[in-house]
Amino acid sequence: MLTVLLILIPLIAGLITFGLKGSGPKVLSMISSLATVVLAIGAWCRFRTAPDSLNVVANWIPQLGSQFRVGLDGMGVMLCLLTAIASLLVFITINGRSFEKPGSFYGLMLLAQAGLTGVFTAFDALQFYIFWELALIPVYFLCSIWGNEKRIAVTFKFFVYTFLGSLLMMVGIIYLYFQTPDHSFSWASFSALQLSQDQQSWLFWLFFVAFAIKMPIFPFHTWQPDTYEQSPTPVTMILSGVMVKMGLFGLLRWLLPVLPHGVMVWSDVAIVLCIIGIIYGSCIAMVQSDLKRLIAYSSIAHIGLMAAAVFANNEQSLQGALIQMFNHGINIIGLWIIVEVIEQRLGIRNMAQLGGMARKAPRMAIFFVIISMANIGLPLTNGFIGEFLMFSGLFQYNHWMMAFAGLGIILSAVYTLGMIQKVIFGQENELTTTTTDLKAGEMLALSLIVIMIFVLGVYPQPMLELVSNTTEVVNKLF
Amino acid sequence: MNALISTxxxxxxMMFVGLLVRNKQHIKFFAIAAIIIAFIANLALYPSVEHGGYILYGMIEVTKFGVIFNAVAIGATLLYFLLSGSEFEKVGVHVADYFALIFFILAGITLASSFSNLLMLFLAIEILSIPQYILAGADKKNLKSNEASLKYFLMGSFSTGILLMGITLIYGSAGSFNISELGLGADPIHPLALCGIILLVFALSFKVSAVPFHFWTPDVYDGSPTVFTSFMSTVVKAGGFIAFLRLFHVSFTGGNISEHWTLILSIITAATLILGNLSAVFQQSVKRMLAYSSIAQAGFMLFAVISLNNLGAQGIVLYAAAYSIATIGIFAVLMKLKDYTFEGFNGLARKEPLLAFTVAVCLFSLAGIPVTAGFFAKYFVLSAAIQHGQLLWLVIVAVLCAAVSVYYYFRVIMAMYFKQGDPEVVPVSGGFKAGLILTILLVLALGLAPNFLLCWL
Known part of the structure; x- marks a missing residue:
């Protein structure tokens, strides 16, 4: 029941919000996201005591063997928590901002949250597919209505890309459905399938392309920097903080358990693509002058590392990837909040025109430095433990691959420190002297993020325990 | 059977009503009442065929499947009357005659879903075609409408000739008109039968506007009065498909005969999907885009015919419902606009939110986005093809084409929601809005619970 509520609350709140005016949408979405955070934490507690009580099965389309089947395992709890926290952070940050047509804006944000939670809880392939698409539609409208000037073409590219990927995945799902002995879409029947090597190796690509587009992995990434740049920053937070995790989640929940031999055949190719993405994303990030594009490319690099770790597929790398999914989500939302702060104050994102902001906005500068350090993966911040586990897992898989992926760390330090230097240090100019420091809402959101960064950096044990059963499930199959 | 008689x-x-009733509103109400009676009469037959059908005089077979398909066709026509019934009077003065012609087309469709004899097939196809030639030319003073009518008539006559030729050859080889007794499966296959089947494939492909027999479609759909295009491209097309499906599933499946025509038909399907979708991309007028989209959607419906299994048959009922409801909804809104180009939709969401939302939901359905009826429709036909086993290449082609289709469907959504403009909209009545809400609810209901229709099959 708890699991269903996690989807239903944002869904219903979202639908109601469409009809509200004035400050109604703001208040309702804040209440709804607070409620989901509380519920997600409740789910975590319940997961430690009685994990089975989180699963719900109901009849949906009996002719097809598809059921409404939601449930939560460690990974599910973690990602639902991330989704809920991300929405709350977004709503806190934009509390002071006013949008055109607020009812639609907040409504779509809540619907996106409902879709994402649905993806993370689905244990039925058809239902997974449906939520996968549903999460996309609100985001498409959000980007296209409230984005920057090139928004329509850019978000459309994003939509077509992901839609094509998901259709290929649907072909794969239907094919697998006919292979199941009991003609069922449930995760259990899918992962019990014994397919031949040949079948698995071509089915792999149907799923891999869908997930690779979503993450994105090189060479399917071309939609990503443009979309991040053109979207309104609150939406970018959801996109990069939570939505890209859908791809990684898909790998872990569906691809690895269902097609283990396919993964074994192609994991080298996939990891090489990921590593190209890491180096390519980092190199381009170094020469970007636009803040949003820089973070977008850095995100390609980080996601590439996580995907590589997933394909390396041993216990350490999987654990690392899993907790990094959460931590990367938190950190990148922090960075986007900083971007939002700068953009709202000064109206620009070009780093050549920024500089010296530390003097006028010291609090923002402190937060910016801490979050950037976490993003690089400095010890004692939350980014460290995940990266450490992923690299040691990759090292077990293949030394050379780890060595090349490791370049990403160095490069990431280069562009992140460069960004800090250009934005907050250096000479002030006419524009940056007009800036003001953080407002209460932004302060609150950033403080929450920094608390999480340090808590999870110093004591990551609860999170590791939470995801440990997921890695066991995946590992057992090999 | 009831459906045939009542329609x-x-x-x-309706023709007599035209003589006696002067008020055009009243004529419309008569038509709606008549179609509701037909709907109920048709469903009244359901209990008697629930556990197996029966054959009347060796000519008509009443089956559960046929009854449900008729219910979908008549129901879609009812929705069409509710949404667009008042547009009839803008075409010309003979409103009652137009309604009468539509009822005759429906009679043809109900025959197409239940024939058990090749002669009845021929009659069905003719009954559903000839009124269309008249409707296409109903706007007598408009040259494009005349052209559409003439073109449709000429091309239609050719295809009828081919159909007859095919039936003759089949009769020559099998010695029977009864579709369940043709016995063409035996080896070696009679060459006459093979020629006959291929001619039938061509003739029926023409009726459902599959490539390369589609050249009449854009011109006819574009030239005809919009209100009739809406009907011709939806319910009538579904009628053509049901005839196609019925004939090929009953007669031409035994033994290895199906191998001979499935290859041809799968090439036709691939061509239909590719050409239909790619041509739709380049259209400037929404009406013409919908004409090409109907070709593209026909490609998906052909899957049901090729895959020769139960899923395909279920799929075509769902597809017919999903596609008809969505297209009728879009056309209903289109007719309220002055400008049929994509620019004509600019800013519609701001001016008429309900109209824009209906179009958006219908377009989502046509594109096959989940939670709309179109998703499960596509799902069923694709699964039918995957279940068949040999058609995976075609499924991949279809999926790539579906991604292309998003481009032209979403152009309308982009115009309505993301662009600025002040479209000229005819004032709409409360009844029309209620009809639109009904459309939205139907699309979503079929998308959330396709059972709602499938549990009857």
């Missing part, structure tokens, strides 16, 4: 009778009655 044919309603057609005759």
């Amino acid at each position: 044919a009778l309603s057609g005759v009655v």
Whole structure:
């Protein structure tokens, strides 16, 4: 029941919000996201005591063997928590901002949250597919209505890309459905399938392309920097903080358990693509002058590392990837909040025109430095433990691959420190002297993020325990 | 059977109504009442065929499947009357005659879903075609409408000739008109039968506007009065498909005969999907885009015919419902606009939110986005093809084409929601809005719970 509520609350709140005016949408979405955070934490507690009580099965389309089947395992709890926290952070940050047509804006944000939670809880392939698409539609409208000037073409590219990927995945799902002995879409029947090597190796690509587009992995990434740049920053937070995790989640929940031999055949190719993405994303990030594009490319690099770790597929790398999914989500939302702060104050994102902001906005500068350090993966911040586990897992898989992926760390330090230097240090100019420091809402959101960064950096044990059963499930199959 | 009698009778009655009733509103109400009676009469037959059908005089077979398909066709027509019934009077003065012609087409469709004899097939196809030639030319003073009518008539006559030729050859080889007794499966296959089947494939492909027999479609759909295009491209097309499906599933599946025509038909399907979608991309007028989209959607419906299994048959009922409802909804809104180009939709969401939302939901359905009826429709036909086993290449082609289709469907959504403009919209009545809400609810209901229709099959 708890699991269903996690989807239903944002869904219903979202639908109601469409009809509200004035400050109604703001208040309702804040209440709804607070409620989901509380519920997600409740789910975590319940997961430690009685994990089975989180699963719900109901009849949906009996002719097809598809059921409404939601449930939560460690990974599910973690990602639902991330989704809920991300929405709350977004709503806190934009509390002071006013949008055109607020009812639609907040409504779509809540619907996106409902879709994402649905993806993370689905244990039925058809239902997974449906939520996968549903999460996309609100985001498409959000980007296209409230984005920057090139928004329509850019978000459309994003939509077509992901839609094509998901259709290929649907072909794969239907094919697998006919292979199941009991003609069922449930995760259990899918992962019990014994397919031949040949079948698995071509089915792999149907799923891999869908997930690779979503993450994105090189060479399917071309939609990503443009979309991040053109979207309104609150939406970018959801996109990069939570939505890209859908791809990684898909790998872990569906691809690895269902097609283990396919993964074994192609994991080298996939990891090489990921590593190209890491180096390519980092190199381009170094020469970007636009803040949003820089973070977008850095995100390609980080996601590439996580995907590589997933394909390396041993216990350490999987654990690392899993907790990094959460931590990367938190950190990148922090960075986007900083971007939002700068953009709202000064109206620009070009780093050549920024500089010296530390003097006028010291609090923002402190937060910016801490979050950037976490993003690089400095010890004692939350980014460290995940990266450490992923690299040691990759090292077990293949030394050379780890060595090349490791370049990403160095490069990431280069562009992140460069960004800090250009934005907050250096000479002030006419524009940056007009800036003001953080407002209460932004302060609150950033403080929450920094608390999480340090808590999870110093004591990551609860999170590791939470995801440990997921890695066991995946590992057992090999 | 009930559906056939009630629709044919309603057609005759409507012609007399035209003589006696002057008020055009009243004529519309008569038509709606008649179609509701036909709907109920058709469903009244359901209990008697629930556990197996029966054959009447060796000519018509009443089956559960046929009854449900008729219910979908008549139901879609009802929705069409509710949404667009008042547009009839803008075409010309003979409103009652137009309604009568539509009832005759429906009679043809109900025959197409239940024939058990090749002669009845021929009659069905003719009954559903000839009124269309008249409707296409109903706007007598408009040259494009005349052209559409003439073109449709000429091309239609050719295809009828081919159909007859095919039936003759089949009769020559099998010695029977009864579709369940043709016995063409035996080896070696009679060459006459093979020629006959291929001619039938061509003739029926023409009726459902599959590539390369589609050249009439854009011109006819574009030239005809919009209100009739809406009907011709939806319910009538579904009628053509049901004839196609019925004939090929009953007669031409035994033994290895199906191998001979499935290859041809799968090439036709691939061509239909590719050409239909790619041509739709380049259209400037939404009406013409919908004409090409109907070709593209026909490609998906052909899957049901090729895959030769139960899923395909279920799929075509769902597809017919999903596609008809969505297209009728879009056309209903289109007719309220002055400008049929994509620019004509600019800013519609701001001016008429309900109209824009209906179009958006219908377009989502056509594109096959989940939670709309179109998703499960596509799902069923694709699964039918995957279950068949040999058609995976075609499924991949279809999926790539579906991604292309998003481009032209979303152009309308982009115009309505993301662009600025002040479209000229005819004032709409409360009844029309209620009809639109009904459309939205139907699309979503079929998308959330396709059972709602499938549990009857």
